Amino acid sequence: MNFTANDEQRMIADSFARVFADAGYPSTSGNNWSALTELGLTEATFPEPRGFGASVSDMVHALIECGRAAAPEPVIGAGVLPGIALTGAGSAAPEMPEGTVCLADGEGLTLQDGALSGTLRVVPGADAAEVLLICLADDHLAVVSMAEVKRDKYRLVDGRGAADLELASVKLADGAMGGVVPGMAEWLRDVAAVAFAADALGALLALREMTQDYLKQRKQFGRPISSFQALQHAMADIYHDTEHFLSLTHFAAQTCEGTDVALRKRAVSSLKRFLGGRIRRAAASAIQLHGGIGMTEEYPLGRFVKRAVVADMLNGSADAHGARLAKLIAEETRAGLQEAPEQEKVA
Amino acid sequence: MELFYTDADLSFRDEVRRFLKSDLPKDISATFFEYRRHSWEQMIEWHRILGRKGWVAPHWPVEHGGTGWTPMQQYIFDSEAMQAGAPRLRPFGLKMIGPVLIRFGSEEQKARFLPRILSGEDYWCQGFSEPGAGSDLASLKTRAVREGDTYVVNGQKTWTTTAQHANWMFTLVRTDPAADRPQSGISMLLIPLDSPGVTVRPIRTIDGDHHVNEVFLEDVRVPADLLVGEENKGWTYxxxxxxxxxxxxxxxxxxxxxxxxxxxxxxxxxxxxxxxxxxxxxxxxxxxxxxxxxxxxxxxxxxxxxxxxxxxxxxxxxxxxxxxxxxxxxxxxxxxxxxxxxxxxxxxxxxxxxxxxxxxxxxxxxxxxxxxxxxxxxxxxxxxxxxxxx
Incomplete structure (x- = not known):
């Protein structure tokens, strides 16, 4: 089993990394959205000719670079996710106007007489988008112009942009409603969870390296604090949790491209459960290991911690995913018990 | 994991399943599904069945009796066998001393011991821990003194799993007490457990079972050709x-x-x-x-x-x-x-x-x-x- 990037995936990831390095990330913060879009990086997942239909697992390595750089650009919300939605819908996709698109989960919106109403909260990338792509609960994609939507823009704790949106009977234009793609809403929710997790993985890898280096450099009681066993063991835990998280992230990304829906749910919910459990504790432990400096806004550690926390909070809580996983385990176990005597009979 | 299976892996899995269905004794699989622990006899029986099939040491090099399977195939075999209720084979010969002999042993040792590990004729236990050497294994005190063609061994080993069933023990002994580092004075000896001077006493563990033992070594004479590799290099092995x-x-x-x-x-x-x-x-x-x-x-x-x-x-x-x-x-x-x-x-x-x-x-x-x-x-x-x- 090998999760090393192929040439194409490496090329995309390196291009992102170069833009971020030129911008001086993660020590600075800026906005390099136009540099990224000029290179065609933000829309790699869009169908041709706008992009080239890259999948979420194609994008994992690039998203790791986004997290590692703590980049504030809305790469996932206004790039990766809308593209994956449109590519996934294929011929059932709505007609797309020009302009930056963001994707929203439309659960809770109502569609009446060809008009959408309702409120969408915390939509990543919605601050920057000109076009709003919505996946409705009944597995359609619909598209509206942001000009028709009341928008409250803000920053997330990690510096990335988002918005709350209010749709008051927004009429859908001709061709703005796509066809039904069975299972799309839940699939997209899982893809979004994986994309944010991949970004969080990049942040965790940076956090791990930083903490490891800090322990070696920081001296107290006349010696590097890395010589204290309690701190060594805490750092070993962070190391191992990150390795496990890396495995789950790549694995879950690959299940998003397969046809085995149960496996995908198991992988994605395991990933989210892990993120909200061990990874949240690992991030907190990194602050603890730094001591006071880890609490300061100026020191970049906090940016990586916040990145992981945002991925943890969005796209279903760790508890919601735990419940989904438990339900799945119960269903699969029961099915296995019923199947067993059948197999004997056939034999 | 099926997501990562190639077509070859899938047909391999089917072959493994067919084999398990036909060759894994029903009483052995029933033991697992009745939430019981496999007995020593069940484990040995399964070891010998796998030995005859040529599947008992998949991870060994092919020339010594391995299967040449990829890591994925080894995992498929292992997880399928376990899920079918097969016993877990004890690792002491197959995963511990076998690979050490393949890498560091003499040609004579390989020829003498490897086939008997595969067939299940020999069973090995591990003479590492001592009452005073647990986590700090390198502080072990069991002493081996060379006298001509023989090592004379004195000391005590403990936590020796399955010593009550084994006929051989690979043993860490101190051959140079004056070495500059404790790790540098250690050698690995292969000791027949029926040697005069070897006493095995059971230790009952808190689950009520008999897994581990104390092994006492009193003037045990071990032929020098049972030294693994070089003297005082035992820590590396x-x-x-x-x-x-x-x-x-x-x-x-x-x-x-x-x-x-x-x-x-x-x-x-x-x-x-x-x-x-x-x-x-x-x-x-x-x-x-x-x-x-x-x-x-x-x-x-x-x-x-x-x-x-x-x-x-x-x-x-x-x-x-x-x-x-x-x-x-x-x-x-x-x-x-x-x-x-x-x-x-x-x-x-x-x-x-x-x-x-x-x-x-x-x-x-x-x-x-x-x-x-x-x-x-x-x-x-x-x-x-x-x-x-x-």
Whole structure:
């Protein structure tokens, strides 16, 4: 089993990394959205000719670079996710106007007489988008112009942009409603969870390296604090949790491209459960290991911690995913018990 | 893991399943599904069946009797066998001294011992720990003094698993007490357990079973051709061996099977009229275990895929052992919880043997997993030094 990037995936990831390095990330913060879009990086997942239909697992390595750089650009919300939605819908996709698109989960919106109403909260990338792509609960994609939507823009704790949106009977234009793609809403929710997790993985890898280096450099009681066993063991835990998280992230990304829906749910919910459990504790432990400096806004550690926390909070809580996983385990176990005597009979 | 199976892997899996269906004795698989521990005799029987099939040491080089399977195929075989209820083969010959002899042993030693490990004629135990040398293994005191063609060995080994069944013990002994570092004065000797001066005494563990022993060595005369490699290089061989032991303890295939058995138990037991598997509190614990297991399963395959056959697994074995042993303990813990009051009776003397798969016995025994083969704390020390550079 090998999760090393192929040439194409490496090329995309390196291009992102170069833009971020030129911008001086993660020590600075800026906005390099136009540099990224000029290179065609933000829309790699869009169908041709706008992009080239890259999948979420194609994008994992690039998203790791986004997290590692703590980049504030809305790469996932206004790039990766809308593209994956449109590519996934294929011929059932709505007609797309020009302009930056963001994707929203439309659960809770109502569609009446060809008009959408309702409120969408915390939509990543919605601050920057000109076009709003919505996946409705009944597995359609619909598209509206942001000009028709009341928008409250803000920053997330990690510096990335988002918005709350209010749709008051927004009429859908001709061709703005796509066809039904069975299972799309839940699939997209899982893809979004994986994309944010991949970004969080990049942040965790940076956090791990930083903490490891800090322990070696920081001296107290006349010696590097890395010589204290309690701190060594805490750092070993962070190391191992990150390795496990890396495995789950790549694995879950690959299940998003397969046809085995149960496996995908198991992988994605395991990933989210892990993120909200061990990874949240690992991030907190990194602050603890730094001591006071880890609490300061100026020191970049906090940016990586916040990145992981945002991925943890969005796209279903760790508890919601735990419940989904438990339900799945119960269903699969029961099915296995019923199947067993059948197999004997056939034999 | 099917997601990563190639067509060749899938047909391999089917071949393994057909073999298990036809050749795994029914009483052996029934033992597992009745939540009991396999007996020594069942384990040996399965060892010999696999030996005849040529599948008993998949990880060995082909010229010594290995199968040439990829790491993925080895994992497929291991997890399929465990899920079918096969016993876990003891690692002492197959995974510990066998690979050491292949890499460091003399041609005579290879020719003499390897075929008998494969066939199950010889059974090995590990003479490493001593009363005063646990985590600090290099402080061991058992002394071997060379007299002509013979080593004379005096000392005591402990926690010697299956010494009551074994006929050989690979043993760490001190050959140079004056060496500058304790690690530099250690050698590895192969000792026949029927030698005069060897006494094996049982140690009963808190689960009521007899897994481990004390082994006393009094003026035991060991021919010098039973020295592995060079004198005073034993620590190098021991580290290689311990790396393999730790991967073996991590034992992902067995955890997969035991986790499946735990889920079955939870589906068949009821609490307040509902199946335990539907209980939100128990379900949350199962979900966490499932997530941690999946992380370990994928990581295990990711890491083992990067190791060349016979190569040194190094520090990653510490990681796999650390997390794998915790997962096995949590499986036993939830199985004990699922059994509830039925877990409480002391089952050792009961007809048919203890139901270790869900009793307190399994949980009690599982406490050893984070101690033997290098405690969790020692594993973290190794990671801190070798991986983190502290």
């Amino acid at each position: 021991a580290k290689y061996l311990l790396g393999n032991e730790r991967v073996s303890i991590a034992n992902v295939g067995q955890s997969k099977a035991e986790l499946a058995l735990l889920k079955r138990l939870a589906a068949e037991r009821f609490r307040d009229g509902a199946a335990l598997i539907d209980d939100p509190v128990f379900g949350a614990k199962l979900a966490d275990l499932e997530a941690d297991f999946l992380a370990q399963e994928v990581t295990n395959l990711r890491m083992l895929s990067s190791v060349v056959p016979g190569g040194d697994v190094g520090a990653l074995s510490s990681f796999l052992k650390l997390r794998g042993s915790e997962i096995q303990q949590r499986i036993q813990e939830l199985a004990m919880e699922a059994a509830g009051a039925e877990a409480a009776p002391w089952q050792v003397l009961r007809e048919g043997g203890a139901k270790d798969g869900y009793g307190t016995h399994g949980w009690l025994f599982s406490r050893a997993f984070t101690i033997f083969g290098g405690s969790s704390e020692v594993m973290k020390n190794i990671v801190a030094k070798q991986v983190l550079g502290f």
